[in-house]
Amino acid sequence: MPAPESTAAARLDELCQGEHMLLWAFRALAIGAGDCRLVRQQFDDACGPVGVEALAALTVFVRELARGGRRKITLAAPGSMRITRDEQLILALFAAAQAEDYARLEAHLAWLLAGEPRPPFPAAACLTAQALGMNGYLLRLPEVEAPAKTARPAQLRPLPARGERVG
Numbered sequence: 001m002p003a004p005e006s007t008a009a010a011r012l013d014e015l016c017q018g019e020h021m022l023l024w025a026f027r028a029l030a031i032g033a034g035d036c037r038l039v040r041q042q043f044d045d046a047c048g049p050v051g052v053e054a055l056a057a058l059t060v061f062v063r064e065l066a067r068g069g070r071r072k073i074t075l076a077a078p079g080s081m082r083i084t085r086d087e088q089l090i091l092a093l094f095a096a097a098q099a100e101d102y103a104r105l106e107a108h109l110a111w112l113l114a115g116e117p118r119p120p121f122p123a124a125a126c127l128t129a130q131a132l133g134m135n136g137y138l139l140r141l142p143e144v145e146a147p148a149k150t151a152r153p154a155q156l157r158p159l160p161a162r163g164e165r166v167g
Contacts, residue, residue, distance in 0.1 A: 010082070010083055010088070011081050011082060011083060012080070012081045012082070012083060013081060015083075015091075016137075016138070016139075016140060017137060018046075018132045018137025018138060018139050019091050019139055019140065021042055021043075021046060021132075021137065022058075022091065022094055022128070022132065022139070023083070023087055023090070023091060024039070024042070024078070025039045025042070025043065025055065025058055026058065026062060026075070026087075026090060027075055027076070027077075027078045028078055029058060029059055029062040029063075030062055030066070030073075030075055031078060033078070034059055034062075039055065040052075040055060043055040046132070046135055046137060047131045047132065047134075047135045047137075048135065050131045050134070050135075051131070053127065053131065054127060054128045054131035054132065055128075057123070057124040057125075057127040057128045057131075058124065058128045060120055060124045061120070061121060061124035061125060061128070064118075064120050064121065064124075065112070065113070065121075068113070068118065069112070069113050069114065070113060070114035070115045071113075071114040073086045073112070074086045074087075075087060086112070088142075089108055089111065089112055090112070091139065092104075092108055092141065092142050093105060093108035093109060093112065093125060094125055094128060094129045094132075094139050095129070095139035095140055095141045095142070096108060096141065097122070097125040097126045097128075097129035097130070098129035098130060098132065098133045098138070098139045099141055101141070102122070104141075105122060105125065105126075106122070109121050109122065109125075
């Protein structure tokens with residue numbers, strides 16, 4: 001499978017507010033700081049009544065990723081300005097969920113998990129992403145560059161018959 005496309009942003013300060021909030025919460029949950037009042041307050045302020053459910057779905061996603069992922073996920077430390085390739089993939093995955101691009105969501109999940117996506121992942125990603133989107137926090141889909149134009153293949157000649165000279 002080819003490497004996933006990356007988002008344009010490679011630093012935390014290049015993210016839009018929804019992406020920043022999502023990644024900040026993801027990192028906090030991944031290090032076991034799920035009970036952080038600041039993260040909870042951010043989701044409550046941003047998403048209103050569905051903030052609790054959105055954060056709970058994100059918590060399920062992170063917990064299941066830690067339990068069932070078949071590869072090590074590289075996250076930057078909370079507060080770090082850099083964004084890892086895996087974090088870019090996570091943002092792209094949630095953006096695909098928000099855009100209802102389920103084929104892309106499944107492909108990103110397969111890459112992230114290094115295996116077949118299981119039911120809690122798409123549902124948790126969609127719930128979190130849709131809660132953010134309903135409240136005006138749009139997640140940007142990565143720009144995918146069009147494949148380079150390839151030259152037209154050369155005309156092939158039929159193979160010579162047995163004993164025939166190629167000239």
